[in-house]
Amino acid sequence: MKTQIFIDGAYVAPTSGASFDAVDPSNNTVFHQVPRGDATDIDKAVKAARRAFDEGPWPRMSGTERAACLRKMGDLIAARTDALARVEVMDNGKPLPEAVWDIEDTAGVFHFYADLAEGLDGHEQKVPLGMEGFTSKAVKEPIGVAGAIIPWNFPLLMASWKVAPALAAGCCMVLKPSELTSVTALELGEIANEAGLPPGVLNIVTGFGPEAGQPLTEHPLVDKLAFTGSVPTGSRIMATAARDIKAVSLELGGKSPLVVFADTPVEEAVEWILFGIFWNQGEVCSATSRVLIEDSAYEAVMERLVTEARKIKIGHGLDEGVLLGPLVSKSQHDKVLDWIETGKREARLVSGGGIPTGLEDGCYVEPTIFADVPEDATIWTEEIFGPVVCVKPFKTEEEAIRLANDTRFGLGAAVMSKDLERAERVARAFRAGIVWINCSQPTFTEAPWGGYKQSGFGRELGEWGLNNYLETKQITTWDAHRPWGWYIKE
Numbered sequence: 001m002k003t004q005i006f007i008d009g010a011y012v013a014p015t016s017g018a019s020f021d022a023v024d025p026s027n028n029t030v031f032h033q034v035p036r037g038d039a040t041d042i043d044k045a046v047k048a049a050r051r052a053f054d055e056g057p058w059p060r061m062s063g064t065e066r067a068a069c070l071r072k073m074g075d076l077i078a079a080r081t082d083a084l085a086r087v088e089v090m091d092n093g094k095p096l097p098e099a100v101w102d103i104e105d106t107a108g109v110f111h112f113y114a115d116l117a118e119g120l121d122g123h124e125q126k127v128p129l130g131m132e133g134f135t136s137k138a139v140k141e142p143i144g145v146a147g148a149i150i151p152w153n154f155p156l157l158m159a160s161w162k163v164a165p166a167l168a169a170g171c172c173m174v175l176k177p178s179e180l181t182s183v184t185a186l187e188l189g190e191i192a193n194e195a196g197l198p199p200g201v202l203n204i205v206t207g208f209g210p211e212a213g214q215p216l217t218e219h220p221l222v223d224k225l226a227f228t229g230s231v232p233t234g235s236r237i238m239a240t241a242a243r244d245i246k247a248v249s250l251e252l253g254g255k256s257p258l259v260v261f262a263d264t265p266v267e268e269a270v271e272w273i274l275f276g277i278f279w280n281q282g283e284v285c286s287a288t289s290r291v292l293i294e295d296s297a298y299e300a301v302m303e304r305l306v307t308e309a310r311k312i313k314i315g316h317g318l319d320e321g322v323l324l325g326p327l328v329s330k331s332q333h334d335k336v337l338d339w340i341e342t343g344k345r346e347a348r349l350v351s352g353g354g355i356p357t358g359l360e361d362g363c364y365v366e367p368t369i370f371a372d373v374p375e376d377a378t379i380w381t382e383e384i385f386g387p388v389v390c391v392k393p394f395k396t397e398e399e400a401i402r403l404a405n406d407t408r409f410g411l412g413a414a415v416m417s418k419d420l421e422r423a424e425r426v427a428r429a430f431r432a433g434i435v436w437i438n439c440s441q442p443t444f445t446e447a448p449w450g451g452y453k454q455s456g457f458g459r460e461l462g463e464w465g466l467n468n469y470l471e472t473k474q475i476t477t478w479d480a481h482r483p484w485g486w487y488i489k490e
Contacts, residue, residue, distance in 0.1 A: 006189030009199025052200030074110030133480030142170030144223030249458025254411035276440030336386030410452030
């Protein structure tokens with residue numbers, strides 16, 4: 001585990017020499033010291049990225065040459081899967097199988113964007129013109145220096161969602177991980193060096209938001225900002241970027257609905273409700289934390305849901321069979337418990353709602369279910385970001401759509417029904433950027449990811465993620481080989 005930040009191809013001590021604690025949320029003990037970068041370190045990192053972009057080989061390489069480095073990075077990550085996953089269990093709290101899944105996905109993201117990088121070679125689009133003597137084409141070029149700020153819920157995977165497409169496009173980047181889960185992100189520096197990435201192309205500065213994140217968003221040499229996190233922070237980043245007219249992409253909060261029609265088999269509905277909210281401890285921006293069940297099936301689904309939720313094994317992420325680990329930090333733990341207390345005043349608690357017996361030393365919360373939640377309840381409208389699901393019945397398709405869309409967020413939504421024509425109709429009616437039919441939360445590198453409304457704008461993953469880091473340039477040529485005629489006449 002690294003103890004220095006990564007700038008211009010080398011690990012270096014932060015200017016202040018300071019560090020901060022990496023805390024294992026399973027027992028709230030310190031397991032590592034993370035370098036505490038600040039504005040001076042951000043300035044060094046941005047300037048290194050700027051030199052690498054303006055003077056270095058990376059943006060001038062062919063897509064095929066960049067792809068070789070990206071593919072090697074993916075291979076190196078895959079080879080470290082077990083070690084990286086175990087660090088993420090300590091740093092984040094998630095169960096080991098889910099951490100392994102994340103690291104495998106991370107390697108796959110680099111491999112996917114290696115393929116897309118190759119596709120950039122020779123890519124240009126002819127533009128038909130309405131005047132003789134001119135030809136025109138549109139070409140894609142890297143946007144420049146990108147600054148990326150990532151969240152703590154999927155530490156290395158979220159880094160890859162930004163780093164891989166930026167590098168594939170030919171950009172150079174400064175990455176600022178969350179201060180809650182910085183450890184695995186720092187390993188990308190060593191991986192980049194082993195893969196042959198030129199110095200300055202990828203820089204990693206760990207630290208706190210006001211000390212490192214804000215200076216990155218404000219730096220005048222940064223051309224593009226990519227952020228995943230909370231709505232208030234995203235709003236501040238957007239306002240800051242407006243000063244220099246920086247390109248911005250934001251993936252923010254969510255309060256995603258899952259609509260269950262009565263023709264859905266109960267066991268299928270319960271399986272996806274459980275996964276949609278309790279996977280990754282509910283610390284998922286797209287978690288389907290608002291469940292709407294058709295009234296004729298409401299009691300049957302609720303009874304089975306409560307029964308199965310109480311069977312979920314809670315414990316340390318390295319223990320066999322654990323499906324629910326601790327929340328990421330003491331502060332997040334306290335916030336979720338506060339929300340649960342609010343929920344007890346607003347709705348009917350039918351399962352969970354406390355700290356599991358015997359696990360009081362860690363940041364554990366029981367899988368929690370509230371029933372008959374009023375639509376004006378704060379637990380129905382606000383993002384909790386923990387293992388808490390709110391459930392209410394509906395009578396008609398129209399009511400379900402209205403309740404689902406009655407939110408300031410618009411990241412994800414799901415619908416379950418054996419009537420696929422109805423499911424498709426409801427899916428089209430959702431005001432959300434990601435919609436699942438008869439499932440919840442599956443995420444694929446090939447498909448676009450992003451939200452409507454206050455869930456942000458821009459899309460990550462797939463070709464859309466690559467386009468975040470590309471500019472389109474028009475090149476028009478006068479090739480008639482005769483005077484244009486404005487001044488010189490034939």
